[in-house]
Amino acid sequence: MSGVNFARPAQTATGTLRTSGTPFAPSRAARELGLKRREFDLAVHLGCVRTVPDEGGGGRRVGRDEIDRLRNDAHFPDTLRERVRxxxxxxxxxxxxxxxxxxxxxxxxxxxxxxxxxxxxxxxxxxxxxxxxxxxxxxxxxxxxxxxxxxxxxxxxxxxxxxxLRPRNWRGRQLGFLLRPADDPWARAAVVASFLDPAQVAEIVNDPYERAYLNRFRPERPAYGVPGSPAARLAERIMTADDPDEIGWLRADLAGTLAEARDHRPAPRPGPEQARASYEETEQEHVGHLPQQQERRPEVSVQSGASERTRGLLSRLRGRNPRPARDRERAARV
The missing domain is CATH 1.10.10 (Arc Repressor Mutant, subunit A)
Structure with missing residues (x-):
């Protein structure tokens, strides 16, 4: 069966540019290059536009030197647009x-x-x-x-x-696009996991803290309609592996990249004090929402009031001061 080669692309250095001044955000870089945002994203995936890491941790940006390099082309912007058409x-x-x-x-x-x-x-x-x-x-x-x-x-x-093979080949190509700039082992594992059904991921990554850590690096998927709509569900099926061979390859690759990520850096997990505080807070929220306890409180108050009224009535029947009766009983015992 013909298909795309799922071999992992070689890791290439995408952040080696020396820039003068603050790099451009993707939206600004797209305007500087005369590209639509989807065209710009494709240009980055294809390596036509080189990016640098954002020092503030906000994704990747385009250096001013890179913008100048592309704009100095004699046929700009036609050459760049044709490469991403x-x-x-x-x-x-x-x-x-x-x-x-x-x-x-x-x-x-x-x-x-x-x-x-x-x-x-x-x-x-x-x-x-x-x-x-x-x-x-x-x-x-x-x-x-x-x-x-x-x-x-x-x-x-x-x-x-x-x-x-169109959906599978598109997924294979997209996988390569996303793996290329991923320089962290957890980020690479998250990219692979993003093409598998969550149930498949849970079978391989059975630690909930590791799954939560993977989600932090999970690449953002493009939106196709309102979440839960027929269009969104159709797009989700296209972006999720469904071929048995493809699933088997992705599962094996996820297990391998996950082992590399664990050796590189374990997934963070809460300490004893954090875990205890989280447990107590959860218990308090749970107890506070118990309807039975909320219903029992007024019952206890009513019973208590009834008991006080009963004792007061007996006292009036025996006389306003029940103490003489107790004195007579004490004298009889003596």
Whole structure:
């Protein structure tokens, strides 16, 4: 089965730029480069725009020297925009000079890999492909027969069986994008975990403190509609591994990266005093919300009042001063 290679990309240095002045935030850098925010993010993933760590811990930024380097290009901004231009099926078929049907077959077979996707107003998935990669595919000598020749019987059988490698190949590509700048072992483990179902992660990371620590490094996913909506659930399925081979590879990689992270730095956990304070606070909240205790308090007050009234009534029946009766009993005993 054709598919993307899930080998982990080599760790590259993305923060080696020397900058003069305060680096730009992503939104400001996108404006300086004449790119839309989605185009800018893709340019960073592809390595077209180099970033530096934010000293304040707020993600990554773009140095002023990098902005100047890109803007000094003789064909700026056309060259940069063309490198990040993504097209759908119709435009991709035109670039490769094939029919949209053949283009879709090539994509389902994993021969061309999407770089992004979005959901249209009908909640249909629209896959996007790098225009530059499609041109290279069409110009290749080895791939030329795939554009004009008849699809082999084995490939047709796979297509008829419902093969569609577009989601898996997109996940593999996105995994590489996110792993490349992750220089912390816990961050790398969190990236791998983000493509697995939470139940799969819990089986491997059975320590709740480690799972909570992984969540701190979990990359933010793009939003597709209101959380819990049909569009959001569809996007969630696309972003979560569902192929058995893919799941097995991700589970093995998560176990390996988690072992590296534990050796590098154990996950923080509360000390005895913090744990005791947290437990007592939880118990107080629990007791304070018990309805039975709240109901019993007025009952005790009523019973107490009734008992006092009963003793007062007996005293009046025996006389206003019950002391003489007690004196007579004491005298009789003597």
């Amino acid at each position: 993504a097209v759908g099926t119709a435009d991709g078929a035109k670039l490769m000079d094939v029919t949209p049907t053949r283009f879709t077959r090539l994509a389902r077979l994993g021969l061309v890999t999407p770089v992004n996707f979005y959901l249209n107003r009908y909640r249909a998935v629209v896959w996007l492909y790098l225009a530059d990669e499609l041109r290279q595919f069409a110009a290749g000598k080895d791939t030329a027969p795939l554009l004009t020749g008849r699809t082999t019987r084995s490939l047709r059988n796979q297509l008829e069986a419902g093969l569609d």
